[in-house]
Amino acid sequence: MSHPFPSSCSPGCSCGLRDLVTAAHEAEERRPTEIDNAEMRALLASVQSGYETIRGDVRLAQRRHTVQTTHARARRQLNAMETWLAAGTVRAAAASFARAAARAAQGSRRPRWLRVIRWPVVITVGTFDAWYFMQVFRFLTATLGDAVGGGQLGLWERIVPMVPGVVIAVALAVSGSLLLIPLRAWREATLRPGGRVVRLLWWCLPVVFVGMLLTVVAVWAGLRSAYPVPPRQGYPLFSVMLLITMLSLGAIVTKVMADDPEADALGAARRRLFWQRVAYQRQARRAEVMIARYESAWSDLRTLRDELVGLLRLKAVSAWEAFILRTRALHRRAGNVTALPVAPPVGPEPSMEGMVLPEFEEVRQPRPELGPLHEICRLIEEQDPDELLEHLDELAEEYRNQLAGPRHEVLTATS
Structure with missing residues (x-):
């Protein structure tokens, strides 16, 4: 019985495709969702190739170090601001100014x-x-x-x-x-x-x-x-x-x-409060710059992760397109692949398992080896820039409360 062979293979070709088609043609027919050994070998080779590519990418270590460094700097700046506000220097300066203003308003200057x-x-x-x-x-x-x-x-x-x-x-x-x-x-x-x-x-x-x-x-x-x-x-x-x-x-x-002791005390309190405002604004601007740098580094790392995840998918797609689907089209013993592609998960930040999925439903194929991408995904998930921005907003709210609190207390006491 004659078997269809690829037209690109000459009678003396040693690529092995002729033997694979012959062996598959002599085997029993199987469902399209079943993977034989030769096809599994091609998928495992794509997994290995993807892992070697990811492991050899020098950008991973560089961007991971940048993210960790910028995050640590931003966190230290926010902790320093929190410690400074916890000392109550802003509240003390605001209370001193409110009391001096109340005393100065009681007499002529x-x-x-x-x-x-x-x-x-x-x-x-x-x-x-x-x-x-x-x-x-x-x-x-x-x-x-x-x-x-x-x-x-x-x-x-x-x-x-x-x-x-x-x-x-x-x-x-x-x-x-x-x-x-x-x-x-x-x-x-x-x-x-x-x-x-x-x-x-x-x-x-x-x-x-x-x-x-x-x-x-x-x-x-x-x-x-x-x-x-x-x-x-x-x-x-x-x-x-x-x-x-x-x-x-x-x-x-x-x-x-x-x-004019009252006016002098008011001027001194005003200057002290002014320098406290300047100190906070300087620290807040520095924190905003550091968070912006971290957000940029975090976005670059996330982009690199998505790029490498797409590379892993292309490795698996290449195995299907260059070998599995090609041999199945020749021996015609596995039928046509009719399964629909799996839709990507919907979410703000899908997990690694949710990002790397099989190409077809009900087709069992080896999972890609993520290697260093596990640590990258952990950093992206646990060190979201929004947490730093929320912390900065909390410190700004505490700063406003320290400014406004003593004024209300003095007004209540004098009324």
Whole structure:
């Protein structure tokens, strides 16, 4: 009996296909869902080929390491934020600001411009005093020949005169704070009953200061009229003393008049809360960047997994197309394959067993060897970026609660 052989095989071909067709033609007919030994060997060869391909893919180790590294960094950043929020620094800063705001709202405040210019005035006058007295002490510390003859001053003689000037400038800034202590006590004494003399002296302070200021202006206006150009022997000693004293006293008075403990406490609390906000926003942005990097690495790893799973399927399809279906079409002892392809499972993240399925229903064939894909699938399933995003949202909610909580507590206590 003649048997159909593939037209591509010549009479001396040694590919073995002629023998397989002859042996299958002499065997009994079988159902299309049954797999004989030769067909099983082809399927097992496709399993081995797929495993060798996956094991030799260097991208798996690289992307797995990237995913683990970026996930660890993002997790450490979120843990650091959680520890920072658990310390309650944001809540303490918000509570301090709420209490300071409540106290500041109960009384009158100094003008804002006065509190803004106090330190620039003190620093400016202090710098002038430092420069002026540096010139004086440079002359005193220089040798007589250098000072009188105009010789070159040494490095030491240039540096040492700066020390007294700087000390005087610092003392000028500190003196305002020292005077606040007795002045506050004096002001409290004016509020007590029976202190008419104390109140009278208290109200005389601004009158005396304004009088001194007008006197200095009048003296120097007269000097300007008397000396259109600076006199060779210099201005009178008393007028210079009065001017330097008035400048220093003006800086001290400016600092004293700008004294407002409640407003200062409110400003300090506002700055502290501002830096807490900056610290949280900086940490939150860093966490968002790290999570975005991890999400990108996780997506790349998932794409590689899908690619390799598709490769395993193509290996099995190749065995069916290149050998099994070809030999069955020749010997015609197994009938036609009429089973429908299995539909892929529907789900957000199917399991590995659900992704690698037989090509036809009721056809038993060897399962593909996944090898390193097991670890890849575990990482993809257990380390979803959505968990990190949810953790970040929880920390943001805790941050908002710490900001808003103390404000409601203070409002409730004062109402």
